[in-house]
């Protein structure tokens with residue numbers, strides 16, 4: 001988890017001159033010249049290497065230090081304890097101007113751009129019931145029917161015809177349709193038409209670096225104003241589904257390239273009697289939550305490949321903090337072996353993937369429901385083979401991931 005990466009942005013006193021910014025944080029190590037300009041960050045976003053560059057910066061410049069500097073006023077940390085303190089309900093940290101870029105309509109804030117705590121809390125309280133997964137009667141059948149739609153598409157048009165498919169795209173068609181179905185009672189129809197309707201996802205992929213550039217240089221939003229705001233609203237709408245699609249793709253890739261994990265997961269699914277159920281049924285969320293190895297796989301997927309890795313900067317109150325973290329291997333067993341305080345600490349660290357406290361992801365329950373079901377339903381019907389093991393996918397991150405060219409071939413089981 002360490003370094004993959006959340007951050008905080010130093011904002012005390014806000015001196016305006018570049019030199020003063022430079023001197024204020026000069027004791028914190030980081031890549032050359034980051035103290036003078038934001039080009040290092042901007043270039044990382046443009047090259048789609050944000051997740052790797054932030055991680056490598058911590059590894060190179062501060063493996064044993066609490067902070068690494070990546071911009072004139074931007075410092076990052078990989079310490080989960082410190083990260084939790086930042087997003088804690090009672091923490092004095094505020095959203096920094098990184099979030100200004102989320103205000104796509106320059107005259108109006110939305111849940112992601114609101115920096116004023118009181119207003120954000122009020123707005124969040126209003127929205128929360130609509131996002132709640134607790135109303136499972138309403139939510140679950142919609143997730144289920146979209147899962148079946150995806151399974152049927154893969155089976156009918158690809159598996160039974162021996163054709164390869166880009167699972168990068170299919171996963172996003174699925175998550176887009178689920179959100180539309182939950183929000184409007186009807187899927188957009190990406191899976192049904194098996195196409196990137198209106199070139200939406202293509203546009204999203206092209207514009208993601210622009211969005212992140214705006215977060216690196218928040219003032220650009222004001223300059224772009226009306227001309228771009230409509231387009232950027234679309235990027236925002238796509239970001240939630242992008243995060244969930246990333247979790248589906250990354251976990252699928254790790255499972256089907258780890259024979260030990262795949263075998264154990266299939267055995268658990270078979271032992272639960274799910275493998276032999278009729279084709280048009282989907283495992284219930286409650287049942288999926290009772291499969292311990294599946295739960296460990298879902299957690300491990302989110303741990304090893306956190307889908308949202310942008311800066312998400314928070315402004316620092318007057319104080320300082322500590323750090324620590326670990327682990328590189330995709331090994332779901334770690335979640336079954338840990339106990340007591342250690343397990344609680346791991347769970348709390350994992351929660352950071354969705355943010356915690358007052359900024360926690362409102363779509364967490366929806367996303368987890370999708371993850372609880374999708375791997376079971378894919379694995380119980382198909383063997384999935386990675387077509388290009390040397391370069392399994394095209395994966396880039398400017399904060400959120402764009403992933404395509406993830407070519408798989410499926411074979412029907414049993």
Ligand code: HEM
Pocket residue numbers: 111112124131179240241243244247306307308312352353354355358359360361362363364366367
């Ligand atoms: C695995 C999938 C997902 C991940 C990893 C994820 C991650 C996150 C993170 C880290 C934040 C906090 C940003 C911050 O600190 O300011 C967030 C916020 C948010 N997410 Fe998600 N998300 C996911 C899926 C979704 C889905 C499916 C939805 C919609 C149904 C959604 C809706 C939201 C909303 C509305 C917020 C803003 C909350 C607020 O500002 O109070 N997310 N998400």
